[in-house]
Amino acid sequence: MLVVGVLAYTVLVVFLRLSGKRTLAKLNAFDLVVTVALGSTLSAVILQKSISLVEGATALALLIAMQFLVAFTSVRWKAFAKAVRSEPTLLVRHGAFCRAAMRSERVTEAEAMSALRANGSQSISDVESMILESDGTISVVLASKP
Numbered sequence: 001m002l003v004v005g006v007l008a009y010t011v012l013v014v015f016l017r018l019s020g021k022r023t024l025a026k027l028n029a030f031d032l033v034v035t036v037a038l039g040s041t042l043s044a045v046i047l048q049k050s051i052s053l054v055e056g057a058t059a060l061a062l063l064i065a066m067q068f069l070v071a072f073t074s075v076r077w078k079a080f081a082k083a084v085r086s087e088p089t090l091l092v093r094h095g096a097f098c099r100a101a102m103r104s105e106r107v108t109e110a111e112a113m114s115a116l117r118a119n120g121s122q123s124i125s126d127v128e129s130m131i132l133e134s135d136g137t138i139s140v141v142l143a144s145k146p
Contacts, residue, residue, distance in 0.1 A: 004053055005046040011057045012042055019064045022071050028085045028134045034067045085134055092130035095143070105132050115140055 016023055024035055038060060045056030074081035089101050091112055102112070112130060115138035121127070128143040 001046060007053055008042055008045040008056050008060075011053075012038065012060055015057075015060055015064050019068055023064055023067050029136070030070060030084050031067070032135070034063055037063050088134055088139075089132045090129060091132055091138070092124060092127045094129075095125040095127055097124070107132060107138075112138070 022031075023038075025031055041056065041059045041063065045051050045053065045059075070084055074084060089105050090098055091102050091105070091107055092098060097109060097112065102108070113124070115130065116122070116124065116127060119140040119142065121140070121142055126142050128141045130141070131139045133139055
């Protein structure tokens with residue numbers, strides 16, 4: 001297990017270096033799924049004797065190749081990008097909650113207020129906009145003080 005683990009980890013590191021920074025970027029839900037799948041595959045290769053190092057390396061290469069293909073195609077074909085990537089959603093505009101959008105995205109006021117506090121503010125009236133990004137994070141743009 002020790003030898004296969006070291007070799008599988010080395011293969012993963014080499015593949016990740018060859019594939020570029022985007023592979024682990026977590027820019028959207030698909031990127032996150034690939035990252036989790038890579039970890040799961042590495043774990044399976046290390047822990048399951050029925051999976052050979054070659055099979056594991058092939059699985060890792062397949063995941064990275066698919067991630068590359070999806071990213072490559074997304075950059076060149078807008079319709080494909082829209083199909084695999086969610087669009088950011090406006091949750092707060094000019095200090096007012098966009099309740100329909102929040103309900104649609106299943107974001108509570110408490111979660112929005114938590115994001116606001118994490119940005120150093122306490123009042124929703126301080127917010128110019130709050131956006132649920134395609135990667136699931138919440139961005140807050142505070143209104144400029146006159």
